[in-house]
Amino acid sequence: MSAALPPFPKPQETTxxxxxxxxxxxxxxxxxxxxxxxxxxxxRLLEAAARLIAEHGAAGVTMEAVAAAASVGKGTVFxxxxxxxxxxxxxxDHSEKKFQAALLGGPPPLGPGAPPVERLRAFGCAxxxxxxxxxxxxxxxxxxxxxRYTAAPRxxxxxxxxxxxxxxxxxxxxxxxxxxxxxxxxAALIHHLTEQCGVSPARLEAGWLDxxxxxxxxxxxx
Amino acid sequence: MSAALPPFPKPQETTxxxxxxxxxxxxxxxxxxxxxxxxxxxxRLLEAAARLIAEHGAAGVTMEAVAAAASVGKGTVFxxxxxxxxxxxxxxDHSEKKFQAALLGGPPPLGPGAPPVERLRAFGCAxxxxxxxxxxxxxxxxxxxxxRYTAAPRxxxxxxxxxxxxxxxxxxxxxxxxxxxxxxxxAALIHHLTEQCGVSPARLEAGWLDxxxxxxxxxxxx
DNA sequence: ATCCCAAACGGACCGCGGTCCAGTTTTCTT
DNA sequence: AAGAAAACTGGACCGCGGTCCGTTTGGGAT
Numbered sequence: 001m002s003a004a005l006p007p008f009p010k011p012q013e014t015t016x017x018x019x020x021x022x023x024x025x026x027x028x029x030x031x032x033x034x035x036x037x038x039x040x041x042x043x044r045l046l047e048a049a050a051r052l053i054a055e056h057g058a059a060g061v062t063m064e065a066v067a068a069a070a071s072v073g074k075g076t077v078f079x080x081x082x083x084x085x086x087x088x089x090x091x092x093d094h095s096e097k098k099f100q101a102a103l104l105g106g107p108p109p110l111g112p113g114a115p116p117v118e119r120l121r122a123f124g125c126a127x128x129x130x131x132x133x134x135x136x137x138x139x140x141x142x143x144x145x146x147x148r149y150t151a152a153p154r155x156x157x158x159x160x161x162x163x164x165x166x167x168x169x170x171x172x173x174x175x176x177x178x179x180x181x182x183x184x185x186x187a188a189l190i191h192h193l194t195e196q197c198g199v200s201p202a203r204l205e206a207g208w209l210d211x212x213x214x215x216x217x218x219x220x221x222x
Numbered sequence: 223m224s225a226a227l228p229p230f231p232k233p234q235e236t237t238x239x240x241x242x243x244x245x246x247x248x249x250x251x252x253x254x255x256x257x258x259x260x261x262x263x264x265x266r267l268l269e270a271a272a273r274l275i276a277e278h279g280a281a282g283v284t285m286e287a288v289a290a291a292a293s294v295g296k297g298t299v300f301x302x303x304x305x306x307x308x309x310x311x312x313x314x315d316h317s318e319k320k321f322q323a324a325l326l327g328g329p330p331p332l333g334p335g336a337p338p339v340e341r342l343r344a345f346g347c348a349x350x351x352x353x354x355x356x357x358x359x360x361x362x363x364x365x366x367x368x369x370r371y372t373a374a375p376r377x378x379x380x381x382x383x384x385x386x387x388x389x390x391x392x393x394x395x396x397x398x399x400x401x402x403x404x405x406x407x408x409a410a411l412i413h414h415l416t417e418q419c420g421v422s423p424a425r426l427e428a429g430w431l432d433x434x435x436x437x438x439x440x441x442x443x444x
Numbered sequence: 445a446t447c448c449c450a451a452a453c454g455g456a457c458c459g460c461g462g463t464c465c466a467g468t469t470t471t472c473t474t
Numbered sequence: 475a476a477g478a479a480a481a482c483t484g485g486a487c488c489g490c491g492g493t494c495c496g497t498t499t500g501g502g503a504t
Contacts, residue, residue, distance in 0.1 A: 035470060035481060063461065073484030078462065145364050149414040172436075176406075176429035179415075181406030184398075192371040193401075207398035214394075215436050257500060260452060285491065295454030301493065302452095 042080050044070040049091055058088070058140035088141035089151070092134065096153050100128060103160055115168035117216050120181075123161065124208035127185045132194070132201060138187035149179075158182055168216045177215060184211055226405055256436060264302050266292040271313055276309070280310070282360035310363035311373070314356065318375050325382055339438050342403075345383065345385075346430035349407045352431040354423060360409035378403055390438045398436060 048069035052061045063084060067074045081087040103182065108114035108142060109122040133170070143151050149158075158178050165174035183189070184207070193199040213220040244337050249290035256264065274283045285306060289296045303309040330336035331344040355359060371380075380400050387396035387403070405411070406429070415421040435442040 037469070038482060041483085062459085064459090067484090074461095075463080075465095075484055076482075079482075084461065092327065130402075139367050142367050145361050145410040145413070148410055150418065173425070175430050176415075176421075176426070177433070179411060180402060180406050180433060183408070184402050184409070186405070188367040188370055189401060189405070191367070193398075196372065197397075199398075203395070203398070207395050209401070210394065211437075212401060214439060217436060217439070257451060259500070281478095284489085286489090289454090296491095297454055297462085297493080298452075306491065 004095070010191065026212075030216065038080070041070065041072050041076055045072060045077055045080065045087070046090060049087060050094075053091070053137065058136045061088075062085070084139060085143045085147075089153070091136060092141055095130065095134065099126070100156060102126070116164040117212065117218055120164050120168065120211055120212050120216070121221065123164070124181075124185060124212065125205050128156075128190065128201065128204055128208065131185065131187055131190050135187065135191055137178070139191055154182075165216075172215075181211070181215065184208060228434050263298055265290065267294060267299060267302065267309070268312060271309060275313070279360045282324070283310070283362070285309070288301075307363055307369075310359065311365075311375070313373075314359060314363055314418065317352065317356065321348070322378060322396045324348070338386040339434065339440055340385050342383070342390065342434050342438070343431055343443065345386070345428050346407060346434065348428055349379075350412065350423065350430065353407065353409055353412050357413055361413055364410065368381065376404075387438075390440075394437075403433070403437065406430060 041139050047211060049061055049066045052065055052069060061084075063077050064074055067077045067159070070077075077087065079092055087220045102110050103123070105111055110126055112119075114122070142148065148154070162174045162178035165172065165177055169177075190204070193204065194201065209220055214220075250304065267288060271283055271288045274287060283306075285299050286296055288309065289299045292299075299309065303312055322334050325345070328332055331340045332348055334341075336344070361435060370376070383403050384396045384400035387399055389392065391399075412426070415426065416423070431442055434440075
């Protein structure tokens with residue numbers, strides 16, 4: 001019903017490279033050669049959106065407002081980014097890619113080279129920090145319940161955790177377990193705990209380390 | 223900004239008894255004495271909504287449609303249930319209360335009387351079954367990211383898990399851990415895993431038992 | 445029986461996300 | 475250089491969630 005026909009010629013790969021960085025294969029699809037004017041408008045839109053967020057918070061970012069601020073038609077915004085979530089995710093894309101790169105090729109313990117459990121610990125702490133930085137944006141960019149688990153960034157992170165988990169606890173159902181671990185790092189949860197329950201970041205980190213220890217049946221560090 | 227003034231005289235306790243069953247205190251606020259016509263319309267609306275869901279699925283339940291089907295003004299729907307989520311949650315309320323009752327006073331291992339870890343296991347399996355039954359409704363009733371963790375039913379479930387957890391693993395941060403456990407039982411996740419990844423219910427249950435075992439550092443049953 | 449007012453009502457109204465399509469611009473082909 | 479297909483554009487348009495406010499009504503007080 002909702003996926004009947006693409007509203008536009010292409011539903012458009014939403015946030016730039018959609019499948020990018022498929023776990024190890026360095027293949028990037030790169031921008032699929034947008035037309036000159038399209039590329040220019042895309043940049044304008046992203047810049048306008050960022051400005052609006054800075055000024056009025058993520059809630060004030062209306063598709064119409066972004067279009068107007070970029071001196072562009074409303075239809076253009078949707079053509080380029082698919083929907084509001086797509087636009088917001090595109091704004092997160094840069095930091096997302098940097099994070100992915102750090103996971104795949106950065107220095108240990110985040111990147112390869114450290115033992116898996118240690119990488120898991122580092123992963124969670126890094127996620128927590130990143131999440132706190134961009135909290136409102138991450139919150140606003142959350143897709144609807146049906147798409148939440150199929151969004152590209154999420155899939156990547158889950159794959160990564162599942163991989164580490166497979167190494168650390170080969171006897172477990174790492175696919176299911178990875179969902180559980182990732183849920184602890186959910187933006188909405190972090191938001192709730194820090195803003196509404198007064199839980200300190202330190203406690204969150206401790207909670208993550210403890211969780212990893214329990215799940216992998218190892219002893220907590222230090 | 224969004225919580226400035228209640229849109230209506232009362233934001234209205236959304237889904238009937240809001241705080242009901244505060245962990246052990248048998249206090250129920252009961253309906254705060256709705257006027258006769260209000261009560262009648264409330265019933266009509268719930269019935270109409272249920273019918274619409276049965277006919278067109280949860281997605282087809284428009285506030286306007288519900289109002290029309292109940293021969294009632296649109297404003298009335300919002301006055302009574304606050305917003306769309308409120309209406310949907312009200313539809314789940316009955317099953318919700320039954321479940322709460324089973325947890326608080328039902329026979330073991332779900333209710334009191336069994337050791338905490340065993341109750342946790344039973345809790346998860348029961349949740350999984352209940353979730354599968356009402357999947358689409360649960361999915362549609364999911365509140366926005368900001369309110370997801372403050373909704374009354376969620377709070378109750380979390381409190382329950384935290385309680386069991388405190389008994390089973392007194393040395394852990396049971397508040398944080400309870401969020402993690404509950405996340406495994408999230409409707410959107412269950413939906414994703416079963417519908418889109420072809421994960422069988424049996425595997426989900428096994429995953430839960432394993433998760434409980436790891437988190438409580440006990441051995442898996444059987 | 446009558447009065448009175450808080451509570452409830454209902455539908456006009458608004459803003460936003462999302463769609464559509466007629467017209468314009470770019471780029472490819474020959 | 476010219477023509478045509480493909481890609482892109484913009485703004486009118488739609489439906490829905492949510493709000494507002496003038497009107498009606500139930501039910502306690504007298």
